[in-house]
Amino acid sequence: MIKAKPTIFILLCLTLMSPLFPQQEVYITLKEGVPAISLALPNFISRTPSAGAREAAAELYRVLADDLTYSRIFSLLPKKYYDYIRPLDSNNVFFKDWESIQANILFVGEVADGEGENMVFEGKLYDVKGARFISGKRYQAPRDLCRLAAHRMADEVVKVLSGEKPIFTSKIVFVSDRDGNDELYMMDYDGQNQTRLTFNKIRDYTPAWSPDGKKIAYTSYKNLNAGLYMLDLEAGKVSPVSTRGTNFSPAFSPDGKKLAFCSTMDGNTEIYVAGADGKNIKRLTFNEAIDASPSWSPTSREITFISDRSGLGQPQVYIMDAEGSNVRRVSFGGTYHDAPAWSPTGDRIVYVSRVENIFDLYVLNLRNNQIVKLTESNARNESPSWSSDGRHIVFTSNLGGPLQLYAIDYDGANLRRLTSQGNNKLPDWSN
Numbered sequence: 001m002i003k004a005k006p007t008i009f010i011l012l013c014l015t016l017m018s019p020l021f022p023q024q025e026v027y028i029t030l031k032e033g034v035p036a037i038s039l040a041l042p043n044f045i046s047r048t049p050s051a052g053a054r055e056a057a058a059e060l061y062r063v064l065a066d067d068l069t070y071s072r073i074f075s076l077l078p079k080k081y082y083d084y085i086r087p088l089d090s091n092n093v094f095f096k097d098w099e100s101i102q103a104n105i106l107f108v109g110e111v112a113d114g115e116g117e118n119m120v121f122e123g124k125l126y127d128v129k130g131a132r133f134i135s136g137k138r139y140q141a142p143r144d145l146c147r148l149a150a151h152r153m154a155d156e157v158v159k160v161l162s163g164e165k166p167i168f169t170s171k172i173v174f175v176s177d178r179d180g181n182d183e184l185y186m187m188d189y190d191g192q193n194q195t196r197l198t199f200n201k202i203r204d205y206t207p208a209w210s211p212d213g214k215k216i217a218y219t220s221y222k223n224l225n226a227g228l229y230m231l232d233l234e235a236g237k238v239s240p241v242s243t244r245g246t247n248f249s250p251a252f253s254p255d256g257k258k259l260a261f262c263s264t265m266d267g268n269t270e271i272y273v274a275g276a277d278g279k280n281i282k283r284l285t286f287n288e289a290i291d292a293s294p295s296w297s298p299t300s301r302e303i304t305f306i307s308d309r310s311g312l313g314q315p316q317v318y319i320m321d322a323e324g325s326n327v328r329r330v331s332f333g334g335t336y337h338d339a340p341a342w343s344p345t346g347d348r349i350v351y352v353s354r355v356e357n358i359f360d361l362y363v364l365n366l367r368n369n370q371i372v373k374l375t376e377s378n379a380r381n382e383s384p385s386w387s388s389d390g391r392h393i394v395f396t397s398n399l400g401g402p403l404q405l406y407a408i409d410y411d412g413a414n415l416r417r418l419t420s421q422g423n424n425k426l427p428d429w430s431n
Contacts, residue, residue, distance in 0.1 A: 042108070
């Protein structure tokens with residue numbers, strides 16, 4: 001049984017009202033090693049005296065501050081800096097005050113009671129040095145959707161100021177046994193709003209988002225066979241893709257046209273590709289070795305995968321063209337590699353490698369062939385998946401006990417735990 005419609009309905013309940021003013025295009029080029037943008041985020045102004053408005057203002061502020069800090073694009077000024085300047089007047093911004101505390105960007109938030117149980121949240125961005133308004137948005141939402149409103153506002157800030165693809169309304173699908181059986185669950189990027197998607201007496205594994213976020217391909221052990229299925233979240237329906245042999249590790253191409261997966265339908269574990277609808281299945285690899293764990297390049301022209309075709313019984317990372325030709329090995333060393341995931345920026349592949357029986361995440365830089373060890377612990381770290389901006393990775397680890405989901409930045413910074421109930425594994429981060 002599938003229960004997905006209520007989740008989709010909640011996402012649609014948030015109303016985006018018209019922009020406050022015409023938006024001016026301001027893009028700040030971001031590169032590695034470039035300091036983060038200094039952003040002033042004073043407490044949000046409550047325009048109505050109700051306790052609900054004050055509580056909403058505090059929650060919206062907290063979520064937006066966490067989002068912008070997590071982006072690594074912005075550096076939020078310490079609150080104590082605001083003690084040195086005049087209190088904020090949203091109708092008359094004294095830009096010299098904000099410039100004196102080294103702010104480049106000022107965000108002004110205002111909250112008021114809306115119609116019925118709704119709250120109205122306005123956010124305005126200012127260029128401090130240019131002493132000008134940049135952009136503004138207004139959202140109206142029920143009190144229980146304030147987090148979503150803050151995430152959407154954070155998305156707008158990132159898009160307006162950097163032109164990058166934001167991640168704050170993205171979702172992570174994963175497998176959990178918290179209710180007694182391995183089922184599919186979904187949560188916000190920050191671990192909040194964890195929601196069960198499937199209700200079966202059978203095991204579900206290896207979920208993968210479609211690029212439009214409307215479908216999830218996954219493995220399910222119906223009739224004691226590991227078949228590949230497609231869950232349509234809007235319709236709440238499941239359709240089979242491949243039920244012959246053992247099928248696992250689906251991966252949608254970024255252009256949304258194809259679905260790669262592994263299968264033993266012809267006897268050996270090989271990589272296959274189908275249309276995004278799961279039809280017209282075609283075999284890509286023809287090898288006596290095991291070929292598995294496909295992941296697409298952001299151009300949809302290449303696939304990275306794992307193979308033990310070297311003959312040493314040591315799976316390594318390979319890349320091939322999307323039609324199966326031009327196979328080349330890109331990892332060397334180590335006794336076992338698994339689960340490569342191609343970065344959305346196209347320049348990195350994260351994968352699992354076993355060294356002296358320790359499983360850690362490594363990142364291969366395709367530009368210079370340098371490898372960086374991402375995790376450093378005695379835990380088993382597996383199943384990495386990138387955020388759509390290429391700055392963060394979610395993965396599975398038994399660090400501290402049961403399997404849980406963690407997120408880490410592409411350079412090993414900002415490790416944080418996302419789940420706590422039961423055992424959680426096999427995450428996939430939506431676009």
